[in-house]
Amino acid sequence: MQYAIIKTGNKQYQAVAGKTLKVEKLVTTEGSVVFDEVLLYVDGEKVEIGMPTVAGLKVYGTVIGIEKADKIQVFKYKSKSRYRKLRGHRQQYAVVKIESIGTAPVKVEKATKKVVKAEPKKAVKAAPKKAPAKKATTK
Numbered sequence: 001m002q003y004a005i006i007k008t009g010n011k012q013y014q015a016v017a018g019k020t021l022k023v024e025k026l027v028t029t030e031g032s033v034v035f036d037e038v039l040l041y042v043d044g045e046k047v048e049i050g051m052p053t054v055a056g057l058k059v060y061g062t063v064i065g066i067e068k069a070d071k072i073q074v075f076k077y078k079s080k081s082r083y084r085k086l087r088g089h090r091q092q093y094a095v096v097k098i099e100s101i102g103t104a105p106v107k108v109e110k111a112t113k114k115v116v117k118a119e120p121k122k123a124v125k126a127a128p129k130k131a132p133a134k135k136a137t138t139k
Contacts, residue, residue: 004101005040006059012039015059015098025092028063033096035059041101061096068092 003016009024015035026033038057041048048054069091076085 002043002101004038004042004054004057004059006035007037007039007053008035015061015101017098017100020064020095020097021061022067022093022095024094025066026063026094026096029066029094030063032099033061033063035061057102059101060099062099064095064097066092066094 001016003014006013006015008026011024013021013023015021036053036058038054038059039050039052041050041054041057048057072089072091074087074089076087077083
């Protein structure tokens, strides 16, 4: 089994090709992302331990979307002084699908269909409308 331990957002995650991770919110909201800080790399019997990171190894992924965690209530309280503060916090996470470990992911181009556009039809101009007749009014 091939996997890597990566560090992002001051936390460590186990990255396996083809799996998804929920990491702390990244700068990018869509598209590809590269994790440079690889702390450990395991490929079957081969193990590479970084000092502090494995040189030249990167993990490539794609950001699928942004999610929010459940709300956490932060409550500060001091007894006998009527001091109470209630705050809420929802941490944002980026859902990342790991494409490959070590090498850049191979992009497979989808076959595009050629669409032949027909010439636009010339619109027939309608006859100009007559102005409505004014009603006779008494003064």
